[in-house]
Amino acid sequence: MVIKYYATxxxxxxxxxxxxxxxxxxxxxxxxxxxxxxxSTFQKWVSCENGGYGCLSIFLINGQDYRSLNGLQTQLNxxxxxxxxxxxxxx
Amino acid sequence: MMFGWTGVILRVNLTNGEIKKxxxxxxxxxxFIGARGLASKILSDEIDPKIDPLSPxxxxxxxxxxxxxxMAPSMGRYNVVCKAALNGVIAxxxxxxxxxxxxKFAGYDMIIVEGAAKKPVYLxxxxxxxxxxxxxxxxxxxxxxxxxxxxxxxDEDAKVACIGPGGEKKVLFANIMNEMHRAAxxxxxxxxxxxxxxxxxxxxxxxxxxxxxxxxxxxAVIDARKKISEHPVGGTGLRVYGTDVLVNILNGVGxxxxxxxxxGYFPSADKFGGETxxxxxxxxxxxCFSCIISCGRVTKxxxxxxxxxxxxxxxETAWGFGSDCGVDDMDAITKANYLCNELGIDTITCATxxxxxxxxxxxxxxxxxxxxxxxxxxxxxxxMVKLVEMIGNREGFGDQLAEGSYRxxxxxxxxxFSMTAKMQEMPAYDPRGVQGIGLHYATSNRxxxxxxxxxxxxxxxxxxxxxxxxxxxGKPQLVKTFQDLTAALDSTGxxxxxxxxxxxxELAALLSAVTGVHYSTEDFMKAGxxxxxxxxxxxxxxxxxxxDDRLPDRIMKEPIQTGPSKGEVSHLDKMLPEYYKLRGWDxxxxxxxxxxxxxxxx
Ligand code: SF4
Numbered sequence: 001m002v003i004k005y006y007a008t009x010x011x012x013x014x015x016x017x018x019x020x021x022x023x024x025x026x027x028x029x030x031x032x033x034x035x036x037x038x039x040s041t042f043q044k045w046v047s048c049e050n051g052g053y054g055c056l057s058i059f060l061i062n063g064q065d066y067r068s069l070n071g072l073q074t075q076l077n078x079x080x081x082x083x084x085x086x087x088x089x090x091x
Numbered sequence: 092m093m094f095g096w097t098g099v100i101l102r103v104n105l106t107n108g109e110i111k112k113x114x115x116x117x118x119x120x121x122x123f124i125g126a127r128g129l130a131s132k133i134l135s136d137e138i139d140p141k142i143d144p145l146s147p148x149x150x151x152x153x154x155x156x157x158x159x160x161x162m163a164p165s166m167g168r169y170n171v172v173c174k175a176a177l178n179g180v181i182a183x184x185x186x187x188x189x190x191x192x193x194x195k196f197a198g199y200d201m202i203i204v205e206g207a208a209k210k211p212v213y214l215x216x217x218x219x220x221x222x223x224x225x226x227x228x229x230x231x232x233x234x235x236x237x238x239x240x241x242x243x244x245x246d247e248d249a250k251v252a253c254i255g256p257g258g259e260k261k262v263l264f265a266n267i268m269n270e271m272h273r274a275a276x277x278x279x280x281x282x283x284x285x286x287x288x289x290x291x292x293x294x295x296x297x298x299x300x301x302x303x304x305x306x307x308x309x310x311a312v313i314d315a316r317k318k319i320s321e322h323p324v325g326g327t328g329l330r331v332y333g334t335d336v337l338v339n340i341l342n343g344v345g346x347x348x349x350x351x352x353x354x355g356y357f358p359s360a361d362k363f364g365g366e367t368x369x370x371x372x373x374x375x376x377x378x379c380f381s382c383i384i385s386c387g388r389v390t391k392x393x394x395x396x397x398x399x400x401x402x403x404x405x406x407e408t409a410w411g412f413g414s415d416c417g418v419d420d421m422d423a424i425t426k427a428n429y430l431c432n433e434l435g436i437d438t439i440t441c442a443t444x445x446x447x448x449x450x451x452x453x454x455x456x457x458x459x460x461x462x463x464x465x466x467x468x469x470x471x472x473x474x475m476v477k478l479v480e481m482i483g484n485r486e487g488f489g490d491q492l493a494e495g496s497y498r499x500x501x502x503x504x505x506x507x508f509s510m511t512a513k514m515q516e517m518p519a520y521d522p523r524g525v526q527g528i529g530l531h532y533a534t535s536n537r538x539x540x541x542x543x544x545x546x547x548x549x550x551x552x553x554x555x556x557x558x559x560x561x562x563x564x565g566k567p568q569l570v571k572t573f574q575d576l577t578a579a580l581d582s583t584g585x586x587x588x589x590x591x592x593x594x595x596x597e598l599a600a601l602l603s604a605v606t607g608v609h610y611s612t613e614d615f616m617k618a619g620x621x622x623x624x625x626x627x628x629x630x631x632x633x634x635x636x637x638x639d640d641r642l643p644d645r646i647m648k649e650p651i652q653t654g655p656s657k658g659e660v661s662h663l664d665k666m667l668p669e670y671y672k673l674r675g676w677d678x679x680x681x682x683x684x685x686x687x688x689x690x691x692x693x
Binding site: 004006007008010016045056058060062063064065067068083085086087088089090091 | 323324325327328329331332333334335336337339340343344345361365366386405406541542545547548552553554557559560561587588591654655656
């Protein structure tokens with residue numbers, strides 16, 4: 001599985017992308033593992049004030065928004081590409 | 092005493108040199124707010140929508156809003172309203188910086204320019220003193236040189252809105268640049284200015300803007316500033332990365348139009364995204380008047396081939412000269428942006444017209460003979476940059492491109508290659524991958540345009556809530572709400588990006604406190620609906636019909652080829668009838684009498 005980071009998350013993780021091999025069956029498991037790895041600054045961007053994940057950050061699984069799949073319980077496969085965007089906007 | 096509005100309109104007739112100051116019609120001001128709304132009302136009342144936009148009968152209105160120049164956050168915007176040179180619709184082209192507030196400080200709700208001068212002139216305004224001055228020496232100068240020259244003979248702090256060679260030569264998508272780097276970009280308002288032989292408007296204002304209820308205003312300002320600065324998008328995202336940060340997410344969801352909309356995914360997009368811009372080109376962020384977001388990018392290119400300094404690129408520009416032209420060379424993209432700003436031409440229509448030419452060239456409909464020997468397959472960065480200069484100066488093949496993609500594609504017998512809605516080029520969101528924005532493009536009163544119904548916020552970015560980008564259900568209502576909100580917001584003088592922190596409630600509170608006229612949230616949204624319908628009526632009288640509420644066949648019939656939105660086409664036909672119904676229009680897209688009565692438009 002490949003994880004891609006964007007905007008400020010690139011600075012926090014110091015990488016554009018990484019290959020992920022540890023078993024993380026769902027998106028929620030993956031985000032738990034990433035928060036452990038990258039600590040509280042990373043967690044602040046991807047989590048919600050009252051717990052959980054993704055109030056403003058965007059998680060794409062192979063280009064599909066996780067909310068149009070099975071949310072945080074979406075099953076992940078080794079061939080998946082996960083893209084994580086902090087809250088961004090423009091016009 | 093007047094609050095928010097100054098109560099004075101400056102009217103300048105360039106044909107006979109007459110300068111008049113007139114009272115603002117306050118009943119109209121309440122109904123249409125200011126800026127885009129009020130100026131559109133005046134234009135609709137004063138010109139025949141069927142006129143040739145480049146004739147002296149057209150009028151050019153520089154219009155800030157009642158909140159412009161106040162200390163409410165992000166209130167540096169103004170609109171240029173006229174009949175559009177590019178496509179003949181009603182144009183309201185929005186720009187930032189400090190020019191709009193300065194017009195207010197000089198004491199005017201707007202400046203109406205009519206007629207046409209016999210020789211080049213510029214307008215010099217210092218509060219009540221207004222002069223039409225000779226601009227023969229300025230004709231031919233680019234935007235920075237014009238601005239410097241005018242400041243040198245007027246006031247070093249003068250706010251200057253001017254045209255470059257593009258406007259002088261009536262490139263149909265010429266813009267008006269203020270303070271060198273801020274653009275009233277779309278619809279060809281610069282060509283209209285050029286047709287009037289008006290090179291520039293320079294303003295210095297020293298008068299205060301009176302606020303009706305200072306206490307309520309202070310409260311509303313603190314509330315709005317807090318909401319914008321605490322919002323992760325307004326507070327940090329835009330300031331750090333600028334709008335170009337959108338490249339990767341739009342590519343990530345497969346909706347980054349690529350090679351003249353043949354595709355929606357461009358593998359090397361990251362090379363011209365906001366992260367790259369910030370790391371390699373950004374000198375500093377820059378903000379418009381009273382803005383706490385500062386999304387502007389002051390940048391520098393050091394590569395000698397494309398060396399330069401300036402502002403940008405914004406997302407739209409990076410996309411247009413990037414994936415839409417099949418280019419991933421950020422040096423070339425940024426240089427193309429600088430040239431557009433110097434020549435005074437719209438980056439979106441310029442880039443997408445070049446993309447259309449590349450498409451026609453690859454298909455064999457345009458040959459080397461037509462281009463004057465310039466090879467322009469997709470991806471030819473160097474020749475793309477050359478074409479920008481040729482367009483701005485109407486040189487060689489550039490003269491044909493200066494008419495926009497619609498006329499270009501038609502000229503070569505293939506109008507289907509023009510990626511336009513109502514003859515204006517669509518911007519940087521593929522309507523096959525994001526359904527709501529397609530409905531907005533098709534129905535926008537100024538043709539292909541993203542900023543008048545920016546449903547990308549909920550459809551892609553999840554702000555303020557997330558909806559499925561591929562679904563059509565609920566999109567007509569979403570589009571209508573965004574269009575009405577934006578029409579009202581544009582009419583206050585606010586920047587659209589303020590809505591990443593505040594909405595109709597906060598804007599209505601600010602407007603009420605400043606003007607002393609009570610606007611409920613419903614009043615505010617109704618004003619937006621009214622303005623939308625007013626613009627629609629102008630376009631209908633200009634000759635457009637419901638049949639023009641459409642998207643190119645490529646968008647309706649040819650699926651996106653690769654990436655996450657592979658296989659998608661636009662389902663506009665599923666959404667349009669419901670949209671008409673919600674708008675109170677008949678099945679042909681004409682506002683019903685009841686609707687017009689409800690909105691006090693008849
Ligand atoms: S957000 Fe950007 S465009 Fe809007 S007012 Fe601020 S600096 Fe100007």
